[in-house]
Amino acid sequence: MFDVSKIRDLFPILKRKVNGRDLVYFDNGASTQKLHSVIDTVSNYYKEENSNVHRGVHFLSGLATDKFEESRRVIRKFIGAKYDHEIIFTKGTTDSINLVANGFRSLLKKGDEIIISELEHHSNIVPWQMCCEYSGAVLKIIPLRDNGELEISKFESLLSKKTKLVALSHISNSLGTINPIKEFIEKSHKVGARVLIDGAQAASHVPLNMQDLDVDMYCFSAHKMYGPTGVGVLYGKEDILNEIPPYQGGGEMIKEVSFKKTTYACLPHKFEAGTPNIAGVIAFKSAIEFIADLGFNTITKHEEYLLEYATQEISKIGGVRIYGTSEKKSGIISFNIDGIHPYDIGVLLDKMGVAIRTGHHCTQPIMERFNIPGTARISLAIYNTKEEIDVCMASIRKVKQMLS
Amino acid sequence: MRTIKEIQEEILEDFDMFEDWMQKYEYLIDLGKELPSIDEKYKIEENLIKGCQSRVWLHAEENSGNIIFSADSDAIMTKGIVALLIRVLSGQSANDIAHADLDFINKIGLKEQLSATRANGLLSMIKQMKLYAIAIDK
Numbered sequence: 001m002f003d004v005s006k007i008r009d010l011f012p013i014l015k016r017k018v019n020g021r022d023l024v025y026f027d028n029g030a031s032t033q034k035l036h037s038v039i040d041t042v043s044n045y046y047k048e049e050n051s052n053v054h055r056g057v058h059f060l061s062g063l064a065t066d067k068f069e070e071s072r073r074v075i076r077k078f079i080g081a082k083y084d085h086e087i088i089f090t091k092g093t094t095d096s097i098n099l100v101a102n103g104f105r106s107l108l109k110k111g112d113e114i115i116i117s118e119l120e121h122h123s124n125i126v127p128w129q130m131c132c133e134y135s136g137a138v139l140k141i142i143p144l145r146d147n148g149e150l151e152i153s154k155f156e157s158l159l160s161k162k163t164k165l166v167a168l169s170h171i172s173n174s175l176g177t178i179n180p181i182k183e184f185i186e187k188s189h190k191v192g193a194r195v196l197i198d199g200a201q202a203a204s205h206v207p208l209n210m211q212d213l214d215v216d217m218y219c220f221s222a223h224k225m226y227g228p229t230g231v232g233v234l235y236g237k238e239d240i241l242n243e244i245p246p247y248q249g250g251g252e253m254i255k256e257v258s259f260k261k262t263t264y265a266c267l268p269h270k271f272e273a274g275t276p277n278i279a280g281v282i283a284f285k286s287a288i289e290f291i292a293d294l295g296f297n298t299i300t301k302h303e304e305y306l307l308e309y310a311t312q313e314i315s316k317i318g319g320v321r322i323y324g325t326s327e328k329k330s331g332i333i334s335f336n337i338d339g340i341h342p343y344d345i346g347v348l349l350d351k352m353g354v355a356i357r358t359g360h361h362c363t364q365p366i367m368e369r370f371n372i373p374g375t376a377r378i379s380l381a382i383y384n385t386k387e388e389i390d391v392c393m394a395s396i397r398k399v400k401q402m403l404s
Numbered sequence: 405m406r407t408i409k410e411i412q413e414e415i416l417e418d419f420d421m422f423e424d425w426m427q428k429y430e431y432l433i434d435l436g437k438e439l440p441s442i443d444e445k446y447k448i449e450e451n452l453i454k455g456c457q458s459r460v461w462l463h464a465e466e467n468s469g470n471i472i473f474s475a476d477s478d479a480i481m482t483k484g485i486v487a488l489l490i491r492v493l494s495g496q497s498a499n500d501i502a503h504a505d506l507d508f509i510n511k512i513g514l515k516e517q518l519s520a521t522r523a524n525g526l527l528s529m530i531k532q533m534k535l536y537a538i539a540i541d542k
Contacts, residue, residue, distance in 0.1 A: 019425070341479035343457045348481075351425050359457045373478060374457055402430060403480060 002298050008383050010035050010290070011226075021353025024388045029173050029201060029332055029379030030357050031223045035290055038227055041283040053278055054252060054269070064278055071285040072268070078288050079218070080209030081235055085267040088241070089276050092232035093200040094123040096219035097167070099234055099271060100196055101127035103244035104165060110136030113162040115193075117142040117150050117179075118369060119172045122362040124198045128167060137164070144369055148175035148324035156187060163193040170202035170218075174363040174377065175324025176307075176332030178206070185215055194240060200224055204381070205303060205330050207296040216240050222280065226381075227287030231280035234271070241267050248273040299382055303331045306380045306389065313393045314378075317400065323366075323375055331380030334361075337396075340403050342376040348402060349376075352395040408500055411492045412508040419512040428513065432484030439487040442476040453528045458482040460529050464536040470497050471537055475529070485514065485526060493533055501537035506530060 008014050011033045016023055025033060045067075051060035053068045072087045081087060090096045108114075114128050114137055132139045140163075142155045150168075159166075166188040171178050185195045196217040199208070203220035210218060217240065222231035236244075246253055246264055250273035255263040264270045291299070310333055314320055319338035336342060346358030359374040360367045367374055378392065406414075422428045446463035453460040458479030465472045473494040477483040492508070493501050 341458060343479040344481050348429065351429065373459070402426075402433060 002302060004302070004383065004385050007294075008385075010037070011383055012036055012039070014383060018353045018355070019351050022391075024354040024391050026378045026380065026384065026388070026392060027355045027357045028224070028381035028384075029361075029377065031229070032204065032226050032381050033383070034228070035226050035287055037286040037290065038283045041286045042228060042279045045279040045282055049282075050279075052275055064282075067282045067285075068276075068278055071281045071288075074285045074288050075233060078208070078292055079203075079233075079235060080211050082211055083238060086210075086235055086238055086241065088234040088236065088268045088271045089281050090219075090232040090234050090271075091230055091277070092221040092223070093198060093219045094232075096232050096234035097123055097196070097198060098127045099247040100217055100219075100236075100244065101131040102247050105131045105135040105137075106245055107243065108135035108137040108164055111162060112137040112164045113140055113158075113160070114138070115140045115142060115155070115158050115163055115166045115188075117155075117168055118144040118365050119148070119150065119175060119177060119363065120167075120169055120365075121173055121198065121200070122364070123200075124167055124169060125365070138162075142168075144366065147326050148172065148177040148329075149326045150177075150179060152180075152183065155184065159187060159191045159193070161191055163188065163191050165194050165196065167196045168198065170197050170199045171205070171330045171332075172324065172363075172366075173201045173332070173379075174334055174361045174366050174375070175326070176329045176334070177324055177326040178202075178328040178330055180328075181215070182213055185213060189214070201330060201332070204291055205299065210235055222284040222287060225284075225287050226290060227284040228277070228280040230277045231284050238267065241271070246270050246273070250274045294382065302382060303380055306384055306386070307331045307333070309386055310378060310380070310389045310392075313389060314396070317393065317396060319400070320396075323370055323372075333378040334375040335378075336372060336375055337400055337403075340400070342374045344403055345376040345396070345399055348399040349392070349395050352391075352398065354392050354395050356392075405495060408492055408496055408504045412506070415488060415491070415508050416511055425513070429481070432488075432514075433480055434484075435487040436477075436480040436483035439476070439483055439490070440474070442474045446474065447476065453532055460486060460526070462529060462532055464533070466498070466540050469540075470495055471501060471540060473533060473536075482526060485509070486529065489529065489533065498537040498541040502534055502541050504534070 013033045049063050051064045053065045072084050075087050076084050116128055118141055128139055140158045143151050145151055168179060168184055170181055181197055188195045194216040197215050199218050199220040204225040216237050218235040220233055223229040253265050253270050253273040255265050321336050323334040342358040346356055349356055357377045361377060442461055442463055447461050451461045451463050453462055458477055460477045462475045473490050475486045475490060477486055
């Protein structure tokens with residue numbers, strides 16, 4: 001039996017007070033809180049294991065390297081990838097996308113096309129704009145329907161032999177839409193296009209299997225999965241990762257260096273120049289193990305219950321409009337209250353101990369689509385409770401009363 | 405005309421009366437609501453101070469060495485603080501505005517409104533008010 005209070009005990013920060021109230025943390029889409037085990041692993045690494053990886057011949061370097069590579073194995077298994085070397089460690093999802101966009105531009109020629117969608121995070125828009133600017137490729141956009149789902153028929157009409165890459169979010173950070181990525185991937189592959197999925201909002205909420213999805217590249221961040229900041233993953237199929245030229249030059253990523261010609265190391269080291277966030281990568285394993293042990297059956301059941309309850313309760317408050325009502329939806333509720341600026345909602349909720357996000361959520365095209373300055377956003381995680389939703393709803397009612 | 409320092413002290417006294425944050429914020433909301441709207445013709449791109457979330461429009465006019473400010477914001481909390489800034493600075497001499505030490509925002513316990521979260525245009529607003537003053541003072 002799932003006991004949320006036992007889960008909460010694993011996250012020390014959830015016990016703290018904010019502005020004299022019990023913290024209600026509903027900004028998980030921006031970053032989740034950290035597990036005790038993650039914090040302890042980071043601390044223990046610096047106390048007991050610290051050394052540089054992949055280089056030294058001494059005991060500590062060997063230990064750090066083993067633990068670092070162990071994380072890679074655990075992640076490979078967690079996402080159902082075929083090989084360990086298809087897991088590239090980066091700084092985060094943004095870094096992963098930039099790595100691909102930077103390398104991809106040399107594989108594109110003028111007139112080639114990249115397809116993204118209207119609901120992307122700026123991190124999955126701007127790198128492709130830069131890539132197109134450099135290569136002469138053209139960026140095409142899949143439009144959004146009123147309920148926050150993508151127009152699949154429009155996507156089909158955009159696909160052609162010219163399409164070289166399709167880059168899409170798995171789950172929208174603003175609207176919560178769960179995109180049918182398997183369908184997008186199959187359709188893209190039919191015209192020979194590669195597919196990159198931005199999984200930042202998905203990896204801790206829905207089960208993933210890279211081989212089953214047959215996705216070419218998939219990116220996610222540890223800090224949205226109860227793990228440390230500054231660590232992310234780029235999964236890529238072996239062949240595409242071999243095709244993409246290195247992103248950054250430096251130590252670790254070379255085979256041989258001379259002033260005549262330098263050759264690059266094999267995967268995954270080709271893309272891991274410089275000393276990585278070793279403590280973070282090692283601690284990421286603790287977060288993955290927490291999610292895997294809990295299991296996605298339990299996770300989705302609890303989070304879907306919270307989403308349903310929160311949606312039902314917020315709909316009872318007059319003047320509330322929810323943005324994003326797709327059929328398949330993750331634990332994100334973006335909303336506005338008639339006549340009230342989302343910033344005012346966020347500031348006042350904070351004073352009542354409720355942490356939400358307000359603004360455009362780095363998705364300005366979505367805000368433009370709905371003609372709003374921004375939204376207030378509740379984003380849920382496994383440690384949230386029905387009682388917290390009750391506190392949040394009472395606080396929203398109070399805010400509404402204060403502002404109208 | 406009272407000095408910038410005197411008006412700030414007056415605001416501090418006003419805020420001293422409040423017992424909790426709720427009263428303080430309700431007062432700010434009232435100030436925001438009461439601030440006369442800026443003339444629509446000044447609500448233009450050039451007068452827009454861009455914060456990340458709430459927008460602030462600021463218009464300045466010179467009247468024999470003194471500067472008259474008018475402003476507006478789409479967020480009411482921001483507008484409340486804007487109203488306080490106008491109360492302190494509008495009508496003062498360009499020289500006094502340029503050298504004003506605006507510590508009242510911290511002292512009335514609203515320093516989170518000035519945090520570096522890029523959440524509002526308030527810091528940019530103060531900077532812009534001073535820039536107008538410096539330009540006129542020269």
